[in-house]
Amino acid sequence: xxxEKPIVDFSAxxxxxxxxxxxxQVMDGQxxxxxxxxxxxYSNDQLVDFLKLMIWERTxxxxxxxxxxxxxxxFYAPTEGQEASEMGSNSAMKKTDVLMPAYRDIPQLIQHGxxxxxxxxxxxxxVLGNEYPEDLHAMPPQIIIGAQYVQAAGVALxxxxxxxxxxxxxxxxxDGGTSQGDFYEGMNFAGAFQAPAVFIVQxxxxxxxxxxxxxxxxxxxxxxxxxxxxxxxxxDGMDFLAVYEVTKAAREFxxxxxxxxxxxxxxxxxxxxxxxxxxxxxxxxxxxxxxxxDNDPLIxxxxxxxxxxxxxxxxxxxxxxxxxxxxxxAVKQADDAPKQKMTEFLKNVFEEQPQNIxxxxxxFQAKESK
Amino acid sequence: xxxxxYIQAITDALRLELGSDEKTLVFGEDVGKNGGVFRATDGLQxxxxxxxxxxxxxxxxxxxxxxxxxxxxxxxxxxxxQFLGFIFETLDSIAGQMSRERFRTGGTRHMPxxxxxxxxxGTHTPEMHADSLEGxxxxxxxxxxxxxxxxxxxxxxxxxSIRNNDPVFFLENLKLYRSMKADIPDEAYTVPLDKANVVxxxxxxxxxxxxxxxxxxxxxAEKLEKEGISVExxxxxxxxxxxxxxILKSVQKTGRAVAIQEAQRQAGIAANVAxxxxxxxxxxxxxxxxxxxxxxxxxxxGLAEDxxxxxxxxxxxxxxxxxxx
Numbered sequence: 255x256x257x258e259k260p261i262v263d264f265s266a267x268x269x270x271x272x273x274x275x276x277x278x279q280v281m282d283g284q285x286x287x288x289x290x291x292x293x294x295x296y297s298n299d300q301l302v303d304f305l306k307l308m309i310w311e312r313t314x315x316x317x318x319x320x321x322x323x324x325x326x327x328x329f330y331a332p333t334e335g336q337e338a339s340e341m342g343s344n345s346a347m348k349k350t351d352v353l354m355p356a357y358r359d360i361p362q363l364i365q366h367g368x369x370x371x372x373x374x375x376x377x378x379x380x381v382l383g384n385e386y387p388e389d390l391h392a393m394p395p396q397i398i399i400g401a402q403y404v405q406a407a408g409v410a411l412x413x414x415x416x417x418x419x420x421x422x423x424x425x426x427x428x429d430g431g432t433s434q435g436d437f438y439e440g441m442n443f444a445g446a447f448q449a450p451a452v453f454i455v456q457x458x459x460x461x462x463x464x465x466x467x468x469x470x471x472x473x474x475x476x477x478x479x480x481x482x483x484x485x486x487x488x489x490d491g492m493d494f495l496a497v498y499e500v501t502k503a504a505r506e507f508x509x510x511x512x513x514x515x516x517x518x519x520x521x522x523x524x525x526x527x528x529x530x531x532x533x534x535x536x537x538x539x540x541x542x543x544x545x546x547x548d549n550d551p552l553i554x555x556x557x558x559x560x561x562x563x564x565x566x567x568x569x570x571x572x573x574x575x576x577x578x579x580x581x582x583x584a585v586k587q588a589d590d591a592p593k594q595k596m597t598e599f600l601k602n603v604f605e606e607q608p609q610n611i612x613x614x615x616x617x618f619q620a621k622e623s624k
Numbered sequence: 625x626x627x628x629x630y631i632q633a634i635t636d637a638l639r640l641e642l643g644s645d646e647k648t649l650v651f652g653e654d655v656g657k658n659g660g661v662f663r664a665t666d667g668l669q670x671x672x673x674x675x676x677x678x679x680x681x682x683x684x685x686x687x688x689x690x691x692x693x694x695x696x697x698x699x700x701x702x703x704x705x706q707f708l709g710f711i712f713e714t715l716d717s718i719a720g721q722m723s724r725e726r727f728r729t730g731g732t733r734h735m736p737x738x739x740x741x742x743x744x745x746g747t748h749t750p751e752m753h754a755d756s757l758e759g760x761x762x763x764x765x766x767x768x769x770x771x772x773x774x775x776x777x778x779x780x781x782x783x784x785s786i787r788n789n790d791p792v793f794f795l796e797n798l799k800l801y802r803s804m805k806a807d808i809p810d811e812a813y814t815v816p817l818d819k820a821n822v823v824x825x826x827x828x829x830x831x832x833x834x835x836x837x838x839x840x841x842x843x844x845a846e847k848l849e850k851e852g853i854s855v856e857x858x859x860x861x862x863x864x865x866x867x868x869x870x871i872l873k874s875v876q877k878t879g880r881a882v883a884i885q886e887a888q889r890q891a892g893i894a895a896n897v898a899x900x901x902x903x904x905x906x907x908x909x910x911x912x913x914x915x916x917x918x919x920x921x922x923x924x925x926g927l928a929e930d931x932x933x934x935x936x937x938x939x940x941x942x943x944x945x946x947x948x949x
Contacts, residue, residue, distance in 0.1 A: 352696070385730035393696070394728060398720050404686050405721070408693015415649075415675060416697060423693070436716075439686035446681050602731040603766050605789045608818040608865040 272473030277488040277520055280495040283549045285557040292499055298564035304494050305555045305565060306573060307345060308337035311361045312552060313577040314370075318377075322529040326585065328378045331358040335492075335524035338551035339456050340426075341365070342497025343519065346505055347424055347452075352409045353392040354402040354425035358456070362426070366392050370584035375591055381599070382591050399431045403440025403453060410449035410514065422508045424452040430461020432475045441482040444514040451514040452504045453479075456491065458523040459546075463537040479516035491519030492551040522546040595622055628808050631801040633775035634664050634740070637782035638702065640812040642672045645700060648786060650677045652687060652704030661706060662742060662801055684710050688717020691737045692725070700736045702786060708743035708795065709752030715760075722791045723766035737792070738785045744797040744836055744886060745933045748926045754798065755923045756887035761793050762864035762896065768817055769864040771795035773838035775806040777861060780815030788817060795863075797835045804839070820867040822874060826856030829947055830874040831939065832897050833884040834860040837916075840936045841884060844943055853947065863893050871897060872905045880946050882914040884939055889917040911949035914942045 280289045287293050296304075315334045321327040333340060336358070344362035347353070353366045360373050367390040375383030376394065384394040396402040406425035413421050431437055432455055444451040455475050459466050472478060479486035485507075489500045497519055504515035524547065526532035534543075559565035596618040600611050607615070628636060641648050650665055650672075656679040659666030669677040680687050684705055691701040705711055711718065722735040745754040761769045770785055770792055772778040778796070785792035823838060824845050831841040838859045845855035858874050860866065875881045881901055883894035898913040916934045924932050 354693075381728075381730045384728055385732045388732075393733075398716055401689065401716055401721055404689020404717070405693045405696070407686065408690040409696050410693070411690060412694045412697020412699055415694075415699070435683075436685055436689065439681075439683045440689065442681055442683070443686045443690055598730075599727065602727045604726070604768075605734060606818075608768075608862075609868050610865040613868075 272477040275474045275476050275488045277490045278496045278500050279490040279493050280499065281493055281554050281558060283492065283554055285554040285561070287558075292495055296495070298559065298562055301555065301559055302564055304341070304345070304498070305552070305559055307341040307365070308494060308552050308555070309570060309573060310577050311337040311341055313574050314361060314364075314581065317578060317581045319525070319529065321374075321585065327374060329357070329528065329530070330377055331528045332523065332525035333358060333361055335522045335546065335550070336456060336458060338494040338497055339491035339519040339521040342494040343424075343454050343501040343517065346498050346501035347422070348420070350391060350421050351505070352406075352413070352421075352423045354406040354409065354423060355392065355395050356399070356402055356426050356428070356431070357395040357397060358428070359395060359426045363392055363395065366390065368392065370581060371587035374584055374588040378588065380588075380591055380594060381602075400427060400434030400436035400440070403427060403431075403434075404436045404443065406451050406453065407440045407443040407447070407449060410444050410451035411447045414447065414449050420509050422450040422452055422505055424454065424505075426454045426456060428461060429455065429457040429459065429466045429469055429475060430464065431455070432478055433469050438478070438482070441479055441484060441514065441516060445482040445484045448511070448513040450508040450511070452501065452508050453514060453516045454501070455516065455518045456521055457518050458521045460523060460527070460537070462527040462532060465537070474518060476516060476518040484514045484516060486516035486518065488518045488520060491521030492549050492554070494551060494555055521551075522549070597622060625807045626810055627805050628775050628779075629802050630772070630775045630778050630797070630804045631662060631664055633779040633808055634782055634796060635666060635668070636808075637779045637786070637812075638665060638668060639671065641702075641783060641786045642668060642676060644812065647698060648676070648700045648702060649694060650702045650704070651680050651690070653680060653682050653706050655679060655704050660704065662798075664740070664796070665704070684713035685717055688714035688722070691739070692717060692722050692735065695722070695735045695737055696733065700786065702738045702740065705739055705741040707749075707753045708741045708757050709755045711741065711757060718761070718767065718791070718793070719764045723764045726790065727766055734789045735791050736789045738782070738788075738794055739791070740782075740794045740796060742796045742798045742801070744799055745923065745929050746799045746836075748929070749798070751923070751925065754929070756885065758795060758863050759887055759892040762893060764864075766790065767864070768792045768862060769795065770817060770862050771797065771835045772861065773797075773800070773823075773835050773859050775804055776808045777815050777821070777859075779808055780813050781817070781861060783812055784814040784817050787814070792817070795835065799836050800839075815861070818862050818865060818867055820861055820870040821859045822856060822870065823859045824855065824857040826854040826878065828854045828878055829880040829882065829943060830856045830858055830878045831882050831884060831943065832858045832860065832871060832874070834863060834893065835886070837884045837886055837934065837939075840934075840939055843936055844940045847940065848943065855943065860893070860897075866896060866900060868900055868904065871900060872908075875901055875905045876908045879908055879910040881909070882916060882939070882942050882946055884916040884934065886934055887918060888920045889915065890920050892917060911946045914946040916942050
């Protein structure tokens with residue numbers, strides 16, 4: 255009896271799960287071109303623009319890090335290491351697309367149209383940082399892990415119901431976010447309604463301290479889309495062009511009415527979870543980190559373009575100085591924001607003020623006029 | 625005018641608003657072809673099409689998130705949560721998200737969402753189908769909690785809720801769905817939000833109640849009238865934020881008050897009413913504020929629910945106690 259073959263070979267089934275995912279790569283870590291047919295689509299000038307986006311994000315990160323340490327910013331979730339993943343995906347989107355970000359997606363928000371000083375005000379906890387003009391199609395950064403996914407499904411369904419052409423909703427979460435119920439519900443709703451959503455999972459290896467392998471038994475995070483009936487892909491998240499091309503294709507697919515797509519970018523968070531006391535030394539080893547640092551997304555495109563004679567150290571230094579100057583101006587602008595008033599807060603709870611709000615506005619008006 | 629039950633009044637309101645505002649959407653579990661498990665959306669999909677009235681996958685958090693996203697795209701969502709006991713699955717969407725958006729965005733975005741949900745005991749439902757959870761909802765800034773006690777208010781309050789540009793949690797009493805009938809206007813009309821209603825004038829004591837408890841309070845008032853006791857009954861209608869003026873005015877007139885709720889005592893609406901009177905109306909009082917409520921247990925299984933729910937005789941006893949204090 256012991257040797258009898260079971261009616262279903264679950265071990266074999268399990269071993270097959272997620273096997274068909276092979277991360278898309280255009281250029282490897284040593285700047286070796288893997289897909290020349292993709293690279294050749296772009297002029298060196300275009301590639302320089304892409305590299306500059308990553309340098310911009312890195313510089314923004316470095317300044318934000320420093321400003322947080324000086325107490326001049328509040329909440330900050332470091333983005334170093336995720337430049338290709340964030341800029342590569344965001345650049346494939348249109349300004350009319352709706353971005354539903356999480357708190358590590360500030361660089362995408364800024365590239366989507368949020369002024370830098372408003373991003374800084376958000377970090378400090380000033381509501382002006384969340385006052386978006388109507389033509390900025392985005393919501394403020396989501397704090398609750400996964401909540402942006404169900405909302406993105408709603409935006410996507412709204413786009414479909416409005417009959418808006420060539421428009422998608424796109425949303426980001428991390429590897430930890432894929433464990434949330436809202437992650438599954440968002441994908442499942444968007445799939446059931448065949449709504450134009452692009453879901454991006456930035457798998458940076460850690461949900462604060464908990465490694466990706468402890469989040470799930472799944473071989474890939476991309477395969478989680480399969481159960482919702484939507485196509486998914488893994489991409490080298492340190493490879494700008496790979497992320498860009500994959501996201502562009504995903505966007506076109508979704509915008510054409512084919513339903514949502516899930517993209518898993520394989521990246522790494524070089525720094526801590528946030529600057530509020532997280533220390534990666536408690537849960538990561540140098541041996542683990544070093545290969546990722548060597549795989550820095552800036553290195554390969556910088557090397558490639560330098561080899562091509564299209565980029566130089568001097569150019570990079572000049573550009574970094576320019577970005578730093580812009581950031582300095584943004585800090586100044588943020589410093590100029592008026593002090594927040596309780597009466598203004600109270601006025602933004604409801605459109606039509608009920609009695610409790612009216613009473614409290616009167617109370618605080620008296621205090622504020624003193 | 626037509627004679628309509630409480631639930632027909634709700635269907636009527638939905639039909640009129642679907643007809644007059646093309647941005648309204650009705651959706652939830654089983655609301656489409658099936659017309660809702662209680663038939664509140666009966667016939668609406670046939671009349672307005674699957675684009676406007678549709679079934680969702682079975683996931684409450686998804687329904688909440690969907691509503692928020694649709695609101696961002698310019699729609700006026702009217703989702704149904706099949707039973708109030710299921711809101712724990714979507715509490716983030718309600719408390720953590722939609723009710724905060726106006727505040728969070730400095731008034732640049734708004735969420736004109738009306739979540740409908742049946743609640744209330746006495747109909748022998750399974751567990752988690754009858755709980756009165758309005759106390760949880762009442763603590764959420766930016767959310768209105770509204771509940772009608774009769775067909776006229778059901779229609780008028782629902783229309784007001786739908787037209788309001790902020791989220792409203794609209795509680796529909798299960799027991800009243802088919803047990804109440806009234807002549808109501810056929811056309812659209814509104815009943816104001818944030819306004820309590822003095823449903824019966826009196827001078828000796830104020831019974832402050834909502835939903836099914838209003839009807840029980842009215843019966844007590846009629847009974848006591850025969851003894852020459854004049855009972856005023858205030859129907860809160862909007863549970864959060866409270867209409868403080870109407871409550872205080874009534875207590876100022878009568879000098880005695882009983883706050884009544886079907887929910888457990890702890891942290892409930894009646895506690896809010898009592899604390900309001902203590903804070904702003906203590907000097908009007910000739911007796912302590914009385915409260916009628918259910919025991920601080922989990923809602924019990926079917927057979928015991930009638931023992932657990934506050935009954936008319938409990939309201940009567942408490943009213944007499946406060947009158948004779």
